[in-house]
Amino acid sequence: MDRRSFLKGASVGAAAACVSTVAEARPNLEPAPEALGMLYDSTLCIGCKACVAACKEANNMDPVISGDDLQYDSAKDLSGDTLNVIKIYKDGTAEVKDHEENGFAFEKRSCMHCVDPGCVSVCPVTAMRRDPLTGIVTHHTDACIGCRTCMGGCPYNVPQFEYDEAFGRIHKCQMCNQAGLERISKGGMTACAEVCPTGATLFGPRTMLLEEAKRRTNLKGGDTYHYPRGDISKPESFHEKDLDANYVNHVWGETEAGGTNVLHISGVSFDKLGMPPLGDRSYASQSETLQHTIYKGMALPAVALAGLTYFVKRNKDKDGEE
Ligand code: SF4
Ligand code: SF4
Ligand code: SF4
Secondary structure, three states, rough: OOOHHHHHHHHHHHHHHHHHHHHHOOOOOOOOOOOEEEEEEEEOOOOEEEEEHHHHHHHHHOOOOOOOOOOOOOOOOOOOEEEEEEEEEOOOOEEEEOOOOEEEEEEEOOOOOOOOOHHHOOOOOOOEEEEOOOOEEEEEEOOOOOOHHHHHOOOOOOOOOOOOOOOOOEOOOOOOOOOOOOOOOOOOOHHHHHHOOOEEEEEEEEEHHHHHHHHHHHOOOOOOOOEEEEEEOOEEEEEEEOOOOOOHHHHHOOOOOOOOOEEEEOOOOOOOOOOOOOOOOOHHHHHHHHHHHHHHHHHHHHHHHHHHHHHHHHHHHHHHHO
């Protein structure tokens, strides 16, 4: 076989492998059989940040002092010291809560505990893990090599690296269930849901939370609803509230990027709250399909071998000429 025929054959083989594997794209993972999560209802959130303080206490993390505020934890975003943060959307005069025009709304940021997590898929050493029963996604420092690949695999920019530490580590919300805390495996709930005074952060089985979210998003302005607090499977209490504004008729996390165990609902559209534009395919299913596409039928090695052979032959030809 001459050089031209070999290269042509290798290219055709690689292309054929790509085409055949695209047809076999791996589907999104399904929610774990006993998936646990949280429902954050922006319309109930009063921005008290009790959940931020409770999260810091549970995870033994230092306060972050921002700007001129020298007395209180005032973290503006997730970081190596902040696993949960409350942000605000504001427009114009910002007078009316849960309104897009001249209004404002709160938004909670923490790990979404994706059903098919990109961070788990890309981690080369399985330091990011998805619990097969509950779907909770945890990071394991003892296995982590600090490569930060997980940061690029997350559509929500959640894993945070301690850049200011000599031996920095990755941090993210572990749904209060990492070794040494284990609130969930001991039958409890997350610290942020337990402390939330309005039930804006609600803990429980994903299926129950999703049903609750859909009941709420079908309500209309003026309707009265009984909102549970704490754990939806055994609520500590309920409170009654008349709906001031309509919900956006969408549950964030039902399908986005394969779905999440932490669901969000809101009176303001999710793009205004800073959620990224995502399709229904998970990052993990796409990236794993691509990896398999490249390696299927030894496509990548064939192309690499073709390239190497070409350069070896060219150098040999040159040597022969000299
Ligand atoms: S939000 Fe990011 S860090 Fe959390 S599970 Fe999903 S991909 Fe992983
Ligand atoms: S589940 Fe725990 S770690 Fe995660 S945001 Fe809530 S309090 Fe923080
Ligand atoms: S504790 Fe509840 S009401 Fe307060 S900021 Fe957190 S989610 Fe909102």
